[in-house]
Amino acid sequence: xxxxxxxxxxxxxLLEKRExxxxxxxxxxxxxxxxxxxxxxxxxxxxxxxxxxTLDSSVASF
Amino acid sequence: xANTQSMCTSFMSELMLGQHQFGTSTLVSRTxxxxxxxxxxxxxxxxxxxxxxxxxxxxxxxGEVSGxxxxxxxxxxxxxxxxxSTNTSATAGxxxxxxxxxxxxxxxxxxxxxxxxxxxxxxxxxxxxxxxTFGSQTVTAGSFSLTMPANTTSAALIRLAxx
Numbered sequence: 088x089x090x091x092x093x094x095x096x097x098x099x100x101l102l103e104k105r106e107x108x109x110x111x112x113x114x115x116x117x118x119x120x121x122x123x124x125x126x127x128x129x130x131x132x133x134x135x136x137x138x139x140x141t142l143d144s145s146v147a148s149f
Numbered sequence: 150x151a152n153t154q155s156m157c158t159s160f161m162s163e164l165m166l167g168q169h170q171f172g173t174s175t176l177v178s179r180t181x182x183x184x185x186x187x188x189x190x191x192x193x194x195x196x197x198x199x200x201x202x203x204x205x206x207x208x209x210x211x212g213e214v215s216g217x218x219x220x221x222x223x224x225x226x227x228x229x230x231x232x233x234s235t236n237t238s239a240t241a242g243x244x245x246x247x248x249x250x251x252x253x254x255x256x257x258x259x260x261x262x263x264x265x266x267x268x269x270x271x272x273x274x275x276x277x278x279x280x281x282t283f284g285s286q287t288v289t290a291g292s293f294s295l296t297m298p299a300n301t302t303s304a305a306l307i308r309l310a311x312x
Contacts, residue, residue, distance in 0.1 A: 091256055093290045113154075114283045119291070131291030136298055139245075140156040140279045141308040 090121050092128035097121075102128065113138045152195055152265035155203035156307065157277040164309075168273050171246055172231020187231075188272035192252045192295075193223030195265040197285050208267060208275040217258040217290075224252060226268065234309075235302060245305030252295040259288045266295060268307075279307055 089096045102121040109116045114134050121129040163169055170188045191208070195201045199212025210221055227250035234244035252266065262285040268278040286293070298304040 091290050093258070109284055116284055116286075118286070120289075127289055129291050130287060130289040131293070132286045132288055133292075133294045133296065134283045134286075135296040136281055136283065136306065137304075138154070139298065139303075139305055139308045140154060140281070141310055142156050142161060144309055144311050 090129055092121060092123070093126075094123065094128055097123070097128070152197070152199055152280065152282050153202035154280055154282040156279050157205050158203045159206040159276065160278050163273075163276055168276065169270055169278070170272075171228060186272075187228060188270050190226040190228050190248070190278070191223050191269055191271045191275075192226050193221075193267050193269070194219070194254070194259070194263050194293075195267060197262045197264045199265065201265050201267055201280050203280070205267065205277045205280060207277055208269040208271075214259050214261065214263045216260060216288075217256075219254060219257045219259060222271070223266075224254060225271075226252060230300060232307075237302070241311045243302040243311075244309040245300065245302055245307065247297050247300035247306040249297075249300075251297060254288070254293040256290065257288050257293060258290055259286075259293065262287055281306070 088099045090099050102123055105120040107118055114136055116134045118132045173187050193208055194214040195212050196214055226248045229249040232244055232246040236242040264285045265282050267280055270276045297306055
């Protein structure tokens, strides 16, 4: 599979793949990194937001 | 300096003024009486060092990310589903809205850490809508995507609820 990198498209067999994730109340985030030797050449991030922003409304009584 | 997740305060009064149109609707105060339109919403990313919060009234370039293939102002938000509302009881209800597709910044390099996306209305003078934060990130020759929550009464990205 070809991977877009800082050095152009490269076959992933030439690269070291590292992945990680964060899961908390606010987000579920995953990332994928490809390294060439000790150099980061690709990093993609996908965030799924969990927490809405909410406007609480009210009406006053007479 | 830090960013804070919030609905923008100015957005609340602008709703009462009818200054935002998330879905196709005919408003007598608008010029499009015969051809209802939907405003264009956009999403911009901000550095961890920026100060984007409830006090943000309009989109600003101050603190915005920059890098390869990122255009100042961000990307257009796919907005195919109009806001909707439902009553949850005789005295309570919820109106809610979620963009209808993920926000995706394709093949970008954003080397300086960022943690915030600002939704704003580019049709209406870039008026700010809401601020959403996440863990600090960088992107290298890759994509950054924000997947939207389910467009439901409890999970929608933007909710207006009676209390």
